[in-house]
Amino acid sequence: xxETILHTDTISAEEAEKTGFQTPQGNxxxxxxxxxxxxxxxxxxxxxxxxxxxxxxxxxxxxxxxxHTGIEKECEVKTWQQVVTLTDRVDYLANLSNxxxxxxxxxxLIGDIEIPAKAQWLRVMMAxxxxxxxxxxxxxxxxxxxxxxxxxxxxxxxxxxxxxxLEMFSGQRMMTSYIRIGGVALEPPRGWQAAVGKFIGAFxxxxxxxxxxxDTNPIWTRRTKGVGQAPLEVLxxxxxxxxxxxxxxxxxxxxxxxxxxxxxxxDFEVPTRTENDVFARYRVRLSxxxxxxxxVKQALEGMPEGAWQADxxxxxxxxxxxxxxxxxxxxxxFKIVTEGFRVPAGEAYQVVESxxxxxxxxxxxxxxxxxxxxxxxxxxxxxxxxxxxxxxGRLLAxxxxxxxxxDFVLGDTDR
Amino acid sequence: xxxxxxxxxxxxxEPTLFISRSRIVDVCRFLKDDQKFVRLSGITAVDWHxxxxxxxxxxxxxxxxxxxxxxxxxxxxxxxxxxxxxTGVWRAANWYEREVxxxxxxxxxxxxxxxxxxxxxxxxxxxxxxxxxxxxFKYSYQNE
Numbered sequence: 001x002x003e004t005i006l007h008t009d010t011i012s013a014e015e016a017e018k019t020g021f022q023t024p025q026g027n028x029x030x031x032x033x034x035x036x037x038x039x040x041x042x043x044x045x046x047x048x049x050x051x052x053x054x055x056x057x058x059x060x061x062x063x064x065x066x067x068h069t070g071i072e073k074e075c076e077v078k079t080w081q082q083v084v085t086l087t088d089r090v091d092y093l094a095n096l097s098n099x100x101x102x103x104x105x106x107x108x109l110i111g112d113i114e115i116p117a118k119a120q121w122l123r124v125m126m127a128x129x130x131x132x133x134x135x136x137x138x139x140x141x142x143x144x145x146x147x148x149x150x151x152x153x154x155x156x157x158x159x160x161x162x163x164x165x166l167e168m169f170s171g172q173r174m175m176t177s178y179i180r181i182g183g184v185a186l187e188p189p190r191g192w193q194a195a196v197g198k199f200i201g202a203f204x205x206x207x208x209x210x211x212x213x214x215d216t217n218p219i220w221t222r223r224t225k226g227v228g229q230a231p232l233e234v235l236x237x238x239x240x241x242x243x244x245x246x247x248x249x250x251x252x253x254x255x256x257x258x259x260x261x262x263x264x265x266x267d268f269e270v271p272t273r274t275e276n277d278v279f280a281r282y283r284v285r286l287s288x289x290x291x292x293x294x295x296v297k298q299a300l301e302g303m304p305e306g307a308w309q310a311d312x313x314x315x316x317x318x319x320x321x322x323x324x325x326x327x328x329x330x331x332x333x334f335k336i337v338t339e340g341f342r343v344p345a346g347e348a349y350q351v352v353e354s355x356x357x358x359x360x361x362x363x364x365x366x367x368x369x370x371x372x373x374x375x376x377x378x379x380x381x382x383x384x385x386x387x388x389x390x391x392x393g394r395l396l397a398x399x400x401x402x403x404x405x406x407d408f409v410l411g412d413t414d415r
Numbered sequence: 416x417x418x419x420x421x422x423x424x425x426x427x428x429e430p431t432l433f434i435s436r437s438r439i440v441d442v443c444r445f446l447k448d449d450q451k452f453v454r455l456s457g458i459t460a461v462d463w464h465x466x467x468x469x470x471x472x473x474x475x476x477x478x479x480x481x482x483x484x485x486x487x488x489x490x491x492x493x494x495x496x497x498x499x500x501x502t503g504v505w506r507a508a509n510w511y512e513r514e515v516x517x518x519x520x521x522x523x524x525x526x527x528x529x530x531x532x533x534x535x536x537x538x539x540x541x542x543x544x545x546x547x548x549x550x551x552f553k554y555s556y557q558n559e
Contacts, residue, residue: 064532064533065532065533065534065535066533068533068534070542071548072518072543073543073549074549076549077549109427111427195519234506236454236479236504237507238506238507239454239455239456239457239505239507250479252479257482260484267467269477291444314546346427347426347428347431348426349429349475349483349484349486351456358456360456360457360475362457362459362473364461364477368501372461373461373462375454375457375459377457377459377471377475381510382456382457382507384504385507385509385510393516414533415533
């Protein structure tokens with residue numbers, strides 16, 4: 001990377017005056033531009049070194065790692081249940097998807113643990129609410145990048161409602177850690193049906209509002225249509241997943257192809273487009289918001305009765321009341337809190353569909369109370385690798401739209 | 416091709432094949448071209464310190480058409496800490512192999528751009544190795 005900077009070849013003011021502000025010819029046209037790591041449209045700390053010929057991008061080299069915090073290493077010294085709080089911090093917008101994939105992977109390793117229907121449905125509902133949250137932040141900030149400022153305020157208005165619901169359920173707005181190994185963290189609060197029902201009843205009309213705001217905006221359509229395209233084979237080869245690949249015409253959604261946490265019981269569609277440009281990605285995400293709202297509505301209406309945690313006293317913390325009256329409950333509580341539970345030796349790879357694509361956790365256990373190795377296959381890392389394919393050979397002005405349409409979270413990339 | 420496979424198992428319904436280190440590129444090419452494993456989900460490694468061979472390089476494959484996942488593993492010894500790169504098969508391998516190189520110090524032969532990806536370029540050591548400390552820092556500022 002350092003060598004690239006040394007070749008920086010810019011035109012000085014005097015030189016420009018001498019040549020009468022003519023575009024220089026030959027090698028002088030080349031220029032290396034350092035975008036980021038603190039550029040507002042990189043949505044975090046991403047650095048892209050762009051080599052330009054005039055306004056055309058010849059080469060784009062993403063430079064990541066600014067947000068690397070060593071989460072995978074940290075997981076190896078935490079107990080199994082403690083790791084849940086770390087999975088939140090991987091992707092601050094899709095924290096519930098990360099909680100979910102971790103819990104599912106560990107439950108797969110444990111084997112004989114049955115998650116009650118109510119916990120599964122709660123997980124689905126919360127994961128979909130966090131998908132809405134993520135898509136709303138994406139839409140607001142992406143529109144802001146392109147110049148449609150008001151959409152940002154509309155999106156954050158609805159996002160605030162979602163965060164209030166998350167706070168109601170878990171006590172936290174963002175780092176919820178709501179989905180735990182063996183179920184969910186807390187019993188649903190009193191009056192949750194009314195809160196979720198009120199939000200989800202109004203939400204579809206809000207999506208119509210965003211659609212009207214953007215579709216009738218000529219600047220938006222001209223800056224997004226035909227921008228940021230790359231051949232489908234290239235995208236697949238580069239490991240792109242999620243709405244990006246669905247906007248290229250691949251009808252693949254892990255919630256349908258490898259259903260988890262009883263997603264097979266919900267009725268929803270997988271929206272796809274074929275244009276494979278920034279506009280198509282926007283349309284796919286907009287349709288996904290409508291589908292997620294449908295899922296939340298179904299979960300709200302058909303929420304099963306019963307327990308919200310598995311009947312596994314060695315894994316799930318006992319109720320407070322039981323600890324005061326039952327000796328076993330007190331012992332289990334002591335064991336879980338001091339030592340943590342053991343997970344049988346083995347390995348598992350679990351995937352879920354996050355708002356950005358495939359999250360996969362590869363968990364290795366050596367039979368102790370801490371994970372031996374936890375590899376997080378994060379969608380932002382996989383998708384960001386395709387950035388040069390979207391930028392190279394195109395105009396610099398389009399790079400912002402293309403970058404934004406990928407919807408990456410840098411914490412998710414660097415872990 | 417069969418002689419390249421040195422073992423395998425299917426835990427929790429997830430098939431895993433152990434591949435001999437020298438044949439990994441052939442096997443991957445066959446799986447992609449003939450068996451339609453179009454996607455490479457990721458590459459990672461596990462450090463089984465102090466066992467020998469010390470490392471396992473893990474390849475997570477996915478076939479969209481057949482909707483199946485397959486895991487390949489190669490054992491890599493610490494004394495010969497390198498393996499052939501599969502970037503020629505899937506371009507997605509590029510960053511994942513750089514990450515394994517960065518975190519475990521396993522080299523990938525014929526990789527187009529073998530540099531650190533997440534850690535600073537002048538970093539010493541491989542953070543995800545088991546003998547690398549979780550806490551602490553090499554330099555002490557207290558006596559300065």
